[in-house]
Amino acid sequence: MGRPREFRDEAAVEAAMQVFWEKGYEAATTQDLCERTGLGRGSLYNAFGSKHALYEQALRHYAATKAEAQLRMLDEPGPVKDRLRDLMLGVIDADMADPGRRGCLALNAAGEASGRTGAVAGLVRRQFDDLEQAIHRLVLVGQASGELSSERPALQVARAFQSAYYGLRVLAKVTDDRATLLDVVEGAIAAL
Amino acid sequence: MGRPREFRDEAAVEAAMQVFWEKGYEAATTQDLCERTGLGRGSLYNAFGSKHALYEQALRHYAATKAEAQLRMLDEPGPVKDRLRDLMLGVIDADMADPGRRGCLALNAAGEASGRTGAVAGLVRRQFDDLEQAIHRLVLVGQASGELSSERPALQVARAFQSAYYGLRVLAKVTDDRATLLDVVEGAIAAL
């Protein structure tokens, strides 16, 4: 009972996520969050408790939407190499189309000192682990079908690819040269 | 003429670099900088002008010391694969020995929104380019001597390795599992 919320929690978290994504945790102000969510300070603190708690919610929301979409992309049919290549090409398109060069929120969180301890570190680690597992499964499929060589352990291959993936996202932040990023993609695929 | 400085500029920049490295640009306060450098606010602002200008100096200092040391490591004699492997193994040792998990300052700078525009972005880009060139030279050497296959363009190989290198540094921030990181190393070397 009691007075009902005038907003959807998820919509507010989505808006907050955008703020943290653009500015990072430290640089984002509670005023930014109020403006973007459309909430007054009272409502925002009543609903989420603190800036940091809202940040954690935003990271969870990112995992459940953006990161999840990436993982689903890997489950589509077709050759394993094509799926992994499409994952990287999709990232290049998305990152270069974004004028703010926000990159990956989880990766940004890992970069800030506040993201290397406590609950945030756990959320980031989980997203990294999920990606590792998804790639690992895919490599196993490729090795089973004979598309990929089975000379090296699947987990090692998966981890090397994952690493190249994060490196790609880092590079996409500082370079405007698509050719550089495409070299990374072809290099990573050739290494499978 | 005039009253002489009571400190060495480089020592102050080194101390400031440590602060930015540990906390990031946004979270570092001018008070942190004063305490760590041992300077009063007046001296600090007189010498460096602003927090942001000092940040740029710190990045330059990082490039001239830490990053430069990495590049020199690549110039030592021996097989190309060994040199590139040692680069990565050195990073694993350094990153895991660091309780603060600070990682690479340039990479951290790229993660913060303030590091994606203006002078800071340029400084970061330059460090990335320097590493790309160093690896590229090394791959060319390896291909010329026959140690590495010449099937793929040296620049592509170099860029893929560089990408894995940055991915490794990202992963080193969130995982405590050395085996994961060693997989990345072996995967990246095998891809040469």
Place this chain on the structure above:
DNA sequence: TCCATTCTTTACAGGTGGGTACATAAATAG
């Protein structure tokens, strides 16, 4: 010795940060 110059110290300014208190509004249960 006196001056111009540069550095150091201290105090402070103006603004902004995250967070809270409180009065008011909107709903339900009885």
Place this chain on the structure above:
DNA sequence: CTATTTATGTACCCACCTGTAAAGAATGGA
């Protein structure tokens, strides 16, 4: 209709942030 519960809006707190002003301390040169 009243009591209770929950949400909203406003006003506010106070700690802290970056940057500056001003006065005193060292230097070199005339």
